[in-house]
Amino acid sequence: MIALFPSTAFAGSVDLHCHSTASDGILSPAELVSRAKTHGVTLLALTDHDTVAGVAEARAAGKQLGVAIIPGIELSARWGQRGVHIVGLNVDPSSTAIHHAVDRRNELRVERAVRIAERLEKRGFSGALVGARSLAGDSVLGRPHFARWLVEQGHVEDAARAFKRYLGAGKVGDVKVDWPSLADTIADIHAAGGQAVLAHPLKYGLTRTRLRSLLQEFHSAGGDAVELLCGRQNPVQTRELRQLVDGLTVAPGALGPRYSLGSDFHQPDQPWRELGSVHLPADVEPVWKLWQTSPN
Ligand SMILES: [Zn+2]
Numbered sequence: 001m002i003a004l005f006p007s008t009a010f011a012g013s014v015d016l017h018c019h020s021t022a023s024d025g026i027l028s029p030a031e032l033v034s035r036a037k038t039h040g041v042t043l044l045a046l047t048d049h050d051t052v053a054g055v056a057e058a059r060a061a062g063k064q065l066g067v068a069i070i071p072g073i074e075l076s077a078r079w080g081q082r083g084v085h086i087v088g089l090n091v092d093p094s095s096t097a098i099h100h101a102v103d104r105r106n107e108l109r110v111e112r113a114v115r116i117a118e119r120l121e122k123r124g125f126s127g128a129l130v131g132a133r134s135l136a137g138d139s140v141l142g143r144p145h146f147a148r149w150l151v152e153q154g155h156v157e158d159a160a161r162a163f164k165r166y167l168g169a170g171k172v173g174d175v176k177v178d179w180p181s182l183a184d185t186i187a188d189i190h191a192a193g194g195q196a197v198l199a200h201p202l203k204y205g206l207t208r209t210r211l212r213s214l215l216q217e218f219h220s221a222g223g224d225a226v227e228l229l230c231g232r233q234n235p236v237q238t239r240e241l242r243q244l245v246d247g248l249t250v251a252p253g254a255l256g257p258r259y260s261l262g263s264d265f266h267q268p269d270q271p272w273r274e275l276g277s278v279h280l281p282a283d284v285e286p287v288w289k290l291w292q293t294s295p296n
Pocket residue numbers: 074085199200
């Protein structure tokens with residue numbers, strides 16, 4: 001189990017952010033690993049929303065196919081009044097801290113789902129909760145399941161329209177959740193032995209000043225790395241993001257945040273990128289340099 005991890009010398013692509021059927025992806029963990037292998041990925045983190053339920057299957061597939069699997073999770077968190085996502089990499093899936101983090105978010109997701117369903121019901125869409133739950137099955141219940149239900153019932157043409165009309169920001173199903181704070185989320189990831197990574201900083205629609213505040217607060221709260229690249233990004237914004245991260249205030253003797261990356265793959269032919277299709281520039285410190293030993 002313990003072998004020196006070839007942090008600088010391994011061949012192939014790295015993808016440290018993707019989703020399986022354990023949350024809102026459409027491939028099973030094993031299918032996902034197999035697809036990653038096909039696309040040249042040699043180091044893959046499975047980071048399902050608020051669950052580690054897919055990790056064991058991904059690890060087994062990774063062992064068979066020769067893909068190193070990093071156990072991960074994408075935790076919903078709160079920064080001020082805003083929801084943000086924190087990826088935990090290299091976490092111990094059986095740790096108390098992860099169980100606690102997952103259970104708390106499950107409770108909050110159920111509360112949110114009930115409220116979304118109540119609001120949709122008032123709009124005349126009855127049966128949303130039962131419908132979304134049955135679509136979710138064993139997966140983490142989320143708004144995408146309500147979107148799929150609205151499509152299946154013929155209320156909207158596709159999931160994108162479901163968000164635009166009913167579930168997105170400012171719409172009837174936009175129920176705010178009081179997720180655990182940024183600092184508590186980072187602390188839970190550390191308690192599970194992992195590294196905390198700020199997911200897709202450019203996707204929150206923040207001004208440059210607000211984005212800098214988020215990055216600084218994340219770093220000051222102990223955050224380890226920032227996703228420089230995640231899914232589709234504008235290269236100009238990516239450059240600006242790097243300038244912001246490199247310019248953060250860092251305590252004397254401490255290091256600034258490392259960098260991470262991922263496709264945020266959920267399913268083929270969607271706005272997310274293909275597995276293994278994003279690459280960090282050679283001159284940044286990658287998060288995987290923090291890993292002393294083999295993740296498998
Ligand atoms: Zn996310």
